[in-house]
Amino acid sequence: MxxxxxxxxxxxxxxxxxxxxxxxxxxxxxxxxxxxxxxxxxxxxxxxxxxxxxxxxxxxxxxxxxxxxxxxxxxxxxxxxxxxxxxxxxxxxxxxxxxxxxxxxxxxxxxxxxxxxxxxxxxxxxxxxxxxxxxxxxxxxxxxxxxxxxxxxxxxxxxxxxxxxxxxxxxxxxxEAYINIHTGLSGSGVAYVYLFAEALAEGAVKMGMPGALASRIAAQTLLGAAKMLLETGEHPAKLRADVCTPGGTTIHALHQLEKGALRATVMDAVEVATSRARDMAQD
Ligand SMILES: NC(=O)c1ccc[n+]([C@@H]2O[C@H](COP(=O)([O-])OP(=O)(O)OC[C@H]3O[C@@H](n4cnc5c(N)ncnc54)[C@H](OP(=O)(O)O)[C@@H]3O)[C@@H](O)[C@H]2O)c1
Incomplete structure (x- = not known):
């Protein structure tokens, strides 16, 4: 048409x-x-x-x-x-x-x-x-x-x-070539975010917060962070830097996440999910 x-x-x-x-x-x-x-x-x-x-x-x-x-x-x-x-x-x-x-x-x-x-x-x-x-x-x-x-x-x-x-x-x-990448980024990506939300809440439970409250706050934290990304249009690195007081809590926590190779692991996750989507398309 x-x-x-x-x-x-x-x-x-x-x-x-x-x-x-x-x-x-x-x-x-x-x-x-x-x-x-x-x-x-x-x-x-x-x-x-x-x-x-x-x-x-x-x-x-x-x-x-x-x-x-x-x-x-x-x-x-x-x-x-x-x-x-x-x-x-x-x-x-x-x-x-x-x-x-x-x-x-x-x-x-x-x-x-x-x-x-x-x-x-x-x-x-x-x-x-x-x-x-x-x-x-x-x-x-x-x-x-x-x-x-x-x-x-x-x-x-x-x-x-x-x-x-x-x-x-x-x-x-x-x-069309981006569709499998979208699966790795967003279709499957929803599950990576749930895993992160669960881990955030469990960290809070470990420190003494009730689970239901921790889950609600974890979800709202993800929602708020995503909304700021979309509404400001800023690069995530800029928004992350804004939260880091020198010598403060956040930079200590981020150092821990870097030691656990969070970024490399998430990039690997997107890569393997995209590859799997491509393989499945050829089955
Ligand atoms: N779920 C996701 O996160 C997601 C993300 C991206 C893409 N998708 C795609 O979305 C599609 C649907 O996924 P879904 O999660 O919605 O699956 P779903 O909940 O299992 O729904 C499948 C539907 O297809 C119906 N169906 C089965 N055989 C049929 C036939 N011969 N003729 C007409 N309808 C038939 C089922 O009937 P009954 O109601 O009788 O069971 C059901 O209503 C999939 O192709 C999936 O790849 C899903």
Whole structure:
């Protein structure tokens, strides 16, 4: 689609006519849908989600979305279709929906490790496909999302997706080669931060603070530090230096972290997770 089609879609969106489908209705799909609903981007009645069981669909119905057990129905009723199944299920799902995919559709896969090349090979020639990589905080509208477009998706599709997903957190278009790096940095990175939060709180417990209070303060410390990074735009080294009184507590603690090679270890973690994502994409 060119700029013309993009304008058409934006007009449809403004007129609240955009019909959004989700094939696969698990955690990540629900997180994205919740972001769209909370931001008022799409009315619940315009969202249709499919899954084999009712395990996850009950919650969609409670928020006013429509649901089905039939993936093809999602294609028949929606123009913007998110593929939210696990990666190993996706080839069979693509085979199933392929006959129903047409020029009216924008197909967006969020499956880790499934390349645009594979998506385009398994869908009809000319399909407008984008590949999205969210992270778990999308479920609380604080995600870090990157996406890349396939050869038939144009500026209209990219800007539509970006404007819709801005309600789920940071959303940036990147070259596809960055998607595995994003997995190592942010998809998996969420777990590194949880590990750090746990260690922070346990240090406080060791020094005598109750665990629940320590966990709340650790979480707020991460939130506040991240907010300052984003709002000031400063380099983290500058903000870190600002906290270090000469001869004070922080510089003593940072020396300890350097002895434990925190920075090198975290860089190694991002590297191995990125390499693993690349390997998995080739399996
Ligand atoms: N979770 C993350 O942090 C994360 C981060 C980045 C990317 N992703 C990607 O997001 C995708 C979904 O992950 P998730 O964590 O949301 O998984 P999930 O919670 O297990 O959800 C998977 C959904 O797919 C449905 N499903 C299974 N087989 C299907 C079929 N044949 N047709 C239609 N739907 C089918 C499941 O149905 P039931 O409801 O009946 O079980 C479920 O609703 C994955 O591809 C993953 O790589 C996840």
């Amino acid at each position: 060119g700029a013309e089609g993009g304008r058409g879609l934006r007009a449809a969106m403004e007129a609240e006519e955009l019909r959004v489908g989700f094939v696969g209705a698990g955690r990540m799909a629900a997180g994205l849908a919740r972001g769209l609903l909370r931001a008022g981007k799409v009315p619940a009645s315009s969202i249709l989600a499919s899954a084999p069981s009712d395990k996850n669909l009950d919650a969609w119905r409670e928020s006013g979305c429509r649901t089905t057990h039939c993936n093809l129905e999602v294609l028949q009723e929606s123009s913007l279709v998110f593929l939210g199944t696990k990666p190993h299920v996706l080839p069979a799902v693509l085979q199933e929906i392929r006959p129903a995919v047409g020029p009216q559709h924008i197909i967006i896969s969020m499956a880790a490790g499934v390349s645009l090349h594979t998506l385009q090979r398994l869908l009809p020639a000319g399909t407008k496909v984008l590949r999205l990589m969210p992270n778990l905080p999308c479920v609380v509208q604080a995600g870090a999302i990157v996406f890349s477009r396939g050869s038939c998706a144009g500026d209209g599709e990219a800007s539509l997706l970006q404007s819709l997903l801005a309600s789920c957190g940071l959303c940036e278009e990147v070259p």
